[in-house]
Amino acid sequence: MAEVSLRKIVKAYEGGVQAVKGIDLEIQDHEFVVLVGPSGCGKSTTLRMIAGLEEITAGEIAIGGTVVNDIPPRDRDIAMVFQNYALYPHMSVYENMAFGLTLRKFPKAEIDKRVKEAARILDITPLLERKPKALSGGQRQRVAMGRAIVRDPKVFLFDEPLSNLDAKLRVQMRTEIKKVHQTVRTTTVYVTHDQVEALTLADRVVVMNHGIIEQVGPPQELYHHPATKFVAGFIGSPAMNFIPAQLEEASGGLNIVIAGGMSLPVPPSRVDRYRGHAGKPVLFGIRPEHLTDDKTTDKHHLEPLSLTPEVIEPMGMETLAHFKLEGTEISARLDPSTPAEVGKPLALLAHMGQMHLIDPATDKVI
Amino acid sequence: MADGTVMIQGAPGSVANSSFRRFARRRSTIAFLMTLPLILVIGGLVAWPAGYAIYLSMLNRRMTQFIGLTNFEILLESDSFRMVIFQSVFFAVTAVILKALIGFWLAHMLHHLPTKGQRKWRGMLLVPWVIPPALSTLGWWWMFDPSYSSINWLLAIFAVPSVPWLGEPWWARISVIIVNVWYGAPFFMIMYLAALKSVPEQLYEAAAIDGATSSQRLRYVTLPMMRNIISITVLFSLIVTFANYDIVRVLTNGGPRDLTHVFASYAFQVGILAGNIPRGAAVSLFMFPILGVIAFFVLRGINRRNREEA
Numbered sequence: 184m185a186e187v188s189l190r191k192i193v194k195a196y197e198g199g200v201q202a203v204k205g206i207d208l209e210i211q212d213h214e215f216v217v218l219v220g221p222s223g224c225g226k227s228t229t230l231r232m233i234a235g236l237e238e239i240t241a242g243e244i245a246i247g248g249t250v251v252n253d254i255p256p257r258d259r260d261i262a263m264v265f266q267n268y269a270l271y272p273h274m275s276v277y278e279n280m281a282f283g284l285t286l287r288k289f290p291k292a293e294i295d296k297r298v299k300e301a302a303r304i305l306d307i308t309p310l311l312e313r314k315p316k317a318l319s320g321g322q323r324q325r326v327a328m329g330r331a332i333v334r335d336p337k338v339f340l341f342d343e344p345l346s347n348l349d350a351k352l353r354v355q356m357r358t359e360i361k362k363v364h365q366t367v368r369t370t371t372v373y374v375t376h377d378q379v380e381a382l383t384l385a386d387r388v389v390v391m392n393h394g395i396i397e398q399v400g401p402p403q404e405l406y407h408h409p410a411t412k413f414v415a416g417f418i419g420s421p422a423m424n425f426i427p428a429q430l431e432e433a434s435g436g437l438n439i440v441i442a443g444g445m446s447l448p449v450p451p452s453r454v455d456r457y458r459g460h461a462g463k464p465v466l467f468g469i470r471p472e473h474l475t476d477d478k479t480t481d482k483h484h485l486e487p488l489s490l491t492p493e494v495i496e497p498m499g500m501e502t503l504a505h506f507k508l509e510g511t512e513i514s515a516r517l518d519p520s521t522p523a524e525v526g527k528p529l530a531l532l533a534h535m536g537q538m539h540l541i542d543p544a545t546d547k548v549i
Numbered sequence: 550m551a552d553g554t555v556m557i558q559g560a561p562g563s564v565a566n567s568s569f570r571r572f573a574r575r576r577s578t579i580a581f582l583m584t585l586p587l588i589l590v591i592g593g594l595v596a597w598p599a600g601y602a603i604y605l606s607m608l609n610r611r612m613t614q615f616i617g618l619t620n621f622e623i624l625l626e627s628d629s630f631r632m633v634i635f636q637s638v639f640f641a642v643t644a645v646i647l648k649a650l651i652g653f654w655l656a657h658m659l660h661h662l663p664t665k666g667q668r669k670w671r672g673m674l675l676v677p678w679v680i681p682p683a684l685s686t687l688g689w690w691w692m693f694d695p696s697y698s699s700i701n702w703l704l705a706i707f708a709v710p711s712v713p714w715l716g717e718p719w720w721a722r723i724s725v726i727i728v729n730v731w732y733g734a735p736f737f738m739i740m741y742l743a744a745l746k747s748v749p750e751q752l753y754e755a756a757a758i759d760g761a762t763s764s765q766r767l768r769y770v771t772l773p774m775m776r777n778i779i780s781i782t783v784l785f786s787l788i789v790t791f792a793n794y795d796i797v798r799v800l801t802n803g804g805p806r807d808l809t810h811v812f813a814s815y816a817f818q819v820g821i822l823a824g825n826i827p828r829g830a831a832v833s834l835f836m837f838p839i840l841g842v843i844a845f846f847v848l849r850g851i852n853r854r855n856r857e858e859a
Binding site: 235255256261262265267273282286287317330 | 749751752754755756757758759760761762765769770773774776854857858
């Protein structure tokens with residue numbers, strides 16, 4: 184097991200397109216780090232550079248303190264789980280899992296012991312003699328994980344391993360991956376475009392966009408304290424509402440004035456932080472779950488406002504209401520018992536303690 | 550219900566009529582009718598000539614008397630036919646092995662070229678396979694000429710003595726194989742190239758991470774993944790090479806001293822030139838059972854692998 188260091192990593196393709204633009208990242212021993220971002224953000228390229236499947240244009244990658252830039256994948260002591268599993272179709276499950284150890288000339292007894300132990304952990308012992316074709320998607324995924332576990336490598340790399348599974352199986356396998364990590368404690372780098380996967384699995388989440396790292400932090404920190412507009416909008420579902428507004432001084436405090444005249448006071452604890460932006464345009468960010476009709480809570484800084492829903496989506500455990508506020512689409516999470524109707528004004532509360540202000544010039548959270 | 554009763558009692562003919570209509574409407578009947586033209590074509594152009602050839606091979610020279618397997622017995626006792634068997638097997642097996650190896654090597658080279666240049670090379674390398682073999686063999690015949698040929702001229706530059714390409718039995722055998730390999734290797738190349746392209750890149754990546762060197766990737770990933778294409782191509786080529794006629798006919802015409810004859814050219818000589826059609830038929834049928842058995846096992850292996858892996 185080992186730590187992984189990425190120092191000023193650049194990946195440029197022919198024609199000068201940069202997929203990764205000089206990222207730095209320190210991954211601790213035993214840590215589970217998830218790289219998340221939209222497609223084309225450079226997360227898979229970064230993972231493949233760690234694996235040695237892509238050449239590094241500039242910068243340095245170290246695994247366990249050794250710079251691996253010029254070391255081929257087979258000598259990096261890593262194991263990788265691919266999106267489409269990449270199982271060898273002509274080998275049985277047992278042979279698939281044993282392949283890496285056979286090539287490394289492990290004694291037969293040791294191979295047998297490791298394969299059976301991994302099969303036990305993953306609950307695939309009855310499948311060992313089958314060929315991959317005779318397995319379901321979930322079982323293939325387990326075998327792919329088994330192939331990684333038997334090697335007992337320094338680092339596990341996962342490249343969108345759950346994307347090909349149906350929704351129910353995905354949740355199940357997610358738990359399974361977390362359990363396996365808690366058992367084997369191997370340093371893990373996991374790539375996904377699904378923020379729910381990222382938040383549920385990671386010790387730390389790395390949010391990437393356009394080849395750079397937007398923010399690194401534990402899931403809760405990314406949710407509560409996003410550093411940029413991109414992170415604020417990417418983490419959380421449904422996405423955070425962004426409403427163009429103006430920050431105005433008002434009798435010792437600050438008010439957020441939304442086009443159309445609606446005015447919401449900034450909580451006193453945040454006034455000092457925002458004062459420098461008084462009189463300037465800002466983006467007012469608030470999550471749908473903080474724009475709600477829930478009157479039973481006793482949170483501070485609840486500001487009433489009235490909006491007229493355009494679309495109502497009952498989800499069972501909650502109801503989503505979508506509004507249009509001065510040309511901007513916004514949504515709110517309502518209690519399912521709320522009698523919300525399209526076209527009828529609805530009384531809502533904005534949890535101003537959970538608000539964010541974004542500087543539209545830099546897209547940074549103030 | 551009432552209608553049905555009336556129909557059964559009053560008009561037995563209409564029962565037969567409706568059951569015929571039901572039979573005609575059955576999916577299996579329609580399927581059979583739609584495949585009937587193909588069945589007729591195969592029957593007329595494959596089954597009937599094959600059956601007729603078997604029948605012919607069991608007649609006497611004048612084709613007036615049924616003599617059973619006598620033609621085959623006479624052939625097996627003749628030294629020149631035993632030489633034909635040896636030459637045919639030597640020719641076909643050597644040529645197929647060389648074509649498979651060279652085709653695989655070419656396919657690998659092409660596969661690793663950038664896509665843009667690949668098409669150009671692929672087109673050029675396919676040329677030998679596209680030229681009618683009788684014509685291209687004529688070209689080779691000139692090149693093998695002992696006195697004026699380009700090959701011996703090239704050898705002379707390196708001070709290698711002139712080679713009697715078509716004049717000496719072993720050199721003639723090698724010449725026939727060279728031309729067949731030159732003509733047939735592009736077919737292997739194009740089949741293997743298609744097979745190589747169908748191996749998912751991620752299998753190589755997984756193998757690289759699992760610790761495989763490039764030769765181990767070839768052995769444990771490429772070859773097993775190509776096994777079906779390799780077997781079907783080798784089988785197909787073996788059949789076609791055993792049946793080869795034009796190269797031997799143009800290049801050596803069976804000579805020197807009838808030592809380069811293969812089944813097809815010998816069958817032509819015995820059956821058409823010497824006028825013994827039944828014995829010629831027996832010659833051409835000689836490999837049929839052996840190739841049939843090989844084909845059965847190869848195809849069975851392919852089916853089994855398809856069921857388990859694909």
